Amino acid sequence: MAALLEVEGVTGGYVSSRAVIEDISFHIQEREIVALIGLNGAGKSTIIKHILGLLEPREGEIRIAGKTFSGSPETYRHTFGYIPESPIYYDELTLWEHLELAAMSYGLDKKVFAERVQPLLKEFRMEEARDRFPRQFSKGMRQKLMIMMALMVQPSLYIVDEPILGLDPLGIRTLLTWLERCKEQGAGILMSTHILATAEKYCDRFIILHKGRIKAQGTLDELRRITGMPNHSLDDIYLHLVEGE
Structure with a gap:
């Protein structure tokens, strides 16, 4: 079964002739919440802008439900809902x-x-x-x-950028409850966040981005195997991966 969102080999977001993101590949299936995690400047916003169709990849391709932005802009836009970091x-x-x-x-x-x-x-x-x-x-x-x-x-896909910033505790709980409900109803959700404890609790998989490249991705168990940290939290694993450089 084809993934709901497919990001394949995407390089782009050039600054002073240097790519902000390089060779980014991941997918999101129906009925899953995937966290996009990285330091400030790691390239999270650039990836999201490419998915939204605001930036065009220099290399690679992005498809939502099999459609590309260049092939069918109007249909492509209607396949996702976007919650921005800044209203x-x-x-x-x-x-x-x-x-x-x-x-x-x-x-x-x-x-x-x-x-x-x-x-x-x-x-x-x-x-x-x-x-x-x-x-x-x-x-x-x-x-x-x-x-x-x-x-x-x-929509079938939600792109959620730092959604809980500025929300009170009741608002955070309501949002996360709704996102879980959307997931149960068949939606796929990509959520960029710095709140790793929340990501660990609510997300099915994790994409760890560092310096414009994907450092690691997978479920928490898969990340624990990759790093050899079998009993550690997502926060511990993340810090281990990015502080190693």
Whole structure:
């Protein structure tokens, strides 16, 4: 069975003629959460920009559900939902209007929109904010808006970039519960994060990125075998791999 997301031999993101990422290959299947882990500047954001179609690989190819961005941009965009690290919003639109815009962008009819949006507003505790403007929100509330927009469209793939930054503990728990629910319903999730304890608890596999290359990838048990650290945590393994250089 073909993977939901396939990243094969991708090199790109050039800075001063030097590639930011080199020969990156990994995949994500349905019903799994995969953590993308690395130091600041390791290339995580560059990989995500390539997957989103914001950067074109110099070498290699990226496919989502068998489609490439260059081959079918509109279809490609509709296969994933994106939760950015920094909220992106329109000053002149209310929270509710942002959700309506996302629904229209993905072709959701009004009945489906109504069925999906109310549980999100309730569980993320944003019901009273539905007619307010994001400029009046805290950073955590703006982040919840981005999360709700992505979850509402129920894509087959989620690209999640540092999702819990700025969220309060209840917001973090709600997000992780929803991501687990999406996984159970068949979605694949790529989650970039620095919070290794959370990654270890919720993610099925891990991609450890260092200096633009994949240092190691696999399940926790596989990483323990690779490193010869059979009883260690993900945090211990990660530090061992990146501090070795």
